[in-house]
Amino acid sequence: MGRVEELPPGTHKVVVADGREIGVFNVGGRFYGLPNRCPHQGGPLCAGRRVTGTVVADGSTGWRPEWSLEDEVIACPWHGLEYHVPSGQCLAYPEIVLRRYPVEVRDGEVVVSLSRTSSRRPPAASDR
Amino acid sequence: MARTSLSDLLIVDADVHVHESPGALAPYCDGPWDVALRNVADVPERYLDIPGFSPGGDGTLTARFPTAHEATRMVHTPEQMVAELREIHVDLAVLFPDHLLKLPVLPQADYAAALARAYNAWLVDQWTSRHDALLGAIVACSQDPIDAAAEIERYADEPSIVAVYLPCAGLDPLWGHRMYDPIFDAAQNARLPVLLHAVTVTSPVFPFNNHGFDTEFARHSTSHTFSIISNLISMVSTGVVVRFPELRIGVTEAGISWMPFVCNRLDKEYLERRREVPFLKERPSTYLKRVYVATQPIEEPERLRDLVTLMELYDGEDTTIFASDWPHHDFDHPMKLNQVPFSEEQRRKVFGENALALFGIDRDGRRV
Numbered sequence: 001m002g003r004v005e006e007l008p009p010g011t012h013k014v015v016v017a018d019g020r021e022i023g024v025f026n027v028g029g030r031f032y033g034l035p036n037r038c039p040h041q042g043g044p045l046c047a048g049r050r051v052t053g054t055v056v057a058d059g060s061t062g063w064r065p066e067w068s069l070e071d072e073v074i075a076c077p078w079h080g081l082e083y084h085v086p087s088g089q090c091l092a093y094p095e096i097v098l099r100r101y102p103v104e105v106r107d108g109e110v111v112v113s114l115s116r117t118s119s120r121r122p123p124a125a126s127d128r
Numbered sequence: 129m130a131r132t133s134l135s136d137l138l139i140v141d142a143d144v145h146v147h148e149s150p151g152a153l154a155p156y157c158d159g160p161w162d163v164a165l166r167n168v169a170d171v172p173e174r175y176l177d178i179p180g181f182s183p184g185g186d187g188t189l190t191a192r193f194p195t196a197h198e199a200t201r202m203v204h205t206p207e208q209m210v211a212e213l214r215e216i217h218v219d220l221a222v223l224f225p226d227h228l229l230k231l232p233v234l235p236q237a238d239y240a241a242a243l244a245r246a247y248n249a250w251l252v253d254q255w256t257s258r259h260d261a262l263l264g265a266i267v268a269c270s271q272d273p274i275d276a277a278a279e280i281e282r283y284a285d286e287p288s289i290v291a292v293y294l295p296c297a298g299l300d301p302l303w304g305h306r307m308y309d310p311i312f313d314a315a316q317n318a319r320l321p322v323l324l325h326a327v328t329v330t331s332p333v334f335p336f337n338n339h340g341f342d343t344e345f346a347r348h349s350t351s352h353t354f355s356i357i358s359n360l361i362s363m364v365s366t367g368v369v370v371r372f373p374e375l376r377i378g379v380t381e382a383g384i385s386w387m388p389f390v391c392n393r394l395d396k397e398y399l400e401r402r403r404e405v406p407f408l409k410e411r412p413s414t415y416l417k418r419v420y421v422a423t424q425p426i427e428e429p430e431r432l433r434d435l436v437t438l439m440e441l442y443d444g445e446d447t448t449i450f451a452s453d454w455p456h457h458d459f460d461h462p463m464k465l466n467q468v469p470f471s472e473e474q475r476r477k478v479f480g481e482n483a484l485a486l487f488g489i490d491r492d493g494r495r496v
Binding site for chain 1: 367370371399402
């Protein structure tokens, strides 16, 4: 999909592969691919301008909100539903986990594979 | 299969009212407030309307025409209560107050707390200790949450006390506010559920601008229901439902038909605004569906089958509980709910078994 220099850490872009729109993310040097389609109402969930952190809270934070998951969260531009990019986990609904496309760098080229990867859960606030 | 008759069902009534007069509470009340109670002991009372005790009946503002429906039915003794509940086939009943439904509107926190302590002591001494069928909900004083928590600890092991009553009429702020955390903490530790109960009180701050209504038709339909909706939304949006995971919550006197609406509305808002309620880990409705909902005043749609559908819309088979609200003007005889085409299992659960789980009691009313 392009040279690794074109996708520096903290950036992402949407590519089309085999008729599918896939958001490819560089999160701190690790690459992730997510479908550019929000399961909520079909919004272009990877088309948002910025990957950010988000607000979390649980017993470990004394139930106070904290900013966390910096540079790992994409929000669908249509309705704001948030997803943890590395795991594909929807932050609002535990049962929703996005399909994830493996992305790797071969000889300086970013390569998206159309197969599925195993799941990785997002870190809870208590894990930090 | 023949429908189970009311006399063959275990019927637990989650909302029944005793009549506490100022004079009756005076001997149980700390000074100097006992003096004030004796001072209004002989004031003629209208329905839930005694100056300095249960102030501001909405009916005091509007024209009073003669009627046979005077809404003055009261229960003064445990013997009267047991006999009347037997008439409507109730086996176990949870007692709430009459006048103290309006406790939150009293501006003097010390007075309100003293009234709550007096009522709780009177309730156990004069009612719940007098008959096995009579169980009690002690009232929590919203104006003094620390004192309310101490009261909950005091009655934590009282066998006849099965709930903590959270009054909603005129409450400000709503029950989700962190100032009330000591109450939830104490109730959770005491393994006592909290039951929210509203009554018609209209004031500019609470909870919507329904003080402009000029009929009881409008006030009564909105006050109870809006109060419960607002308080539950408050308790979800401030995280009470996740911060006190073992706390059992029940709501009374709002019917059931609003519940699917609130579940769906909050789920919709959550989708876009999760960041504002980051402590929620699932749809808000997941937490709402754990709240027990008392049936009275049960809606009476033309197709009674709609009530089953409404209950199913909030997955309420295990959380819907019968309440009569006896002896109030809008009480429900259980015959109406028994006309609803529930499955026999749903019928048993709604009339009694769900309430046993909520109150943590066995079929004889003993705390388990």
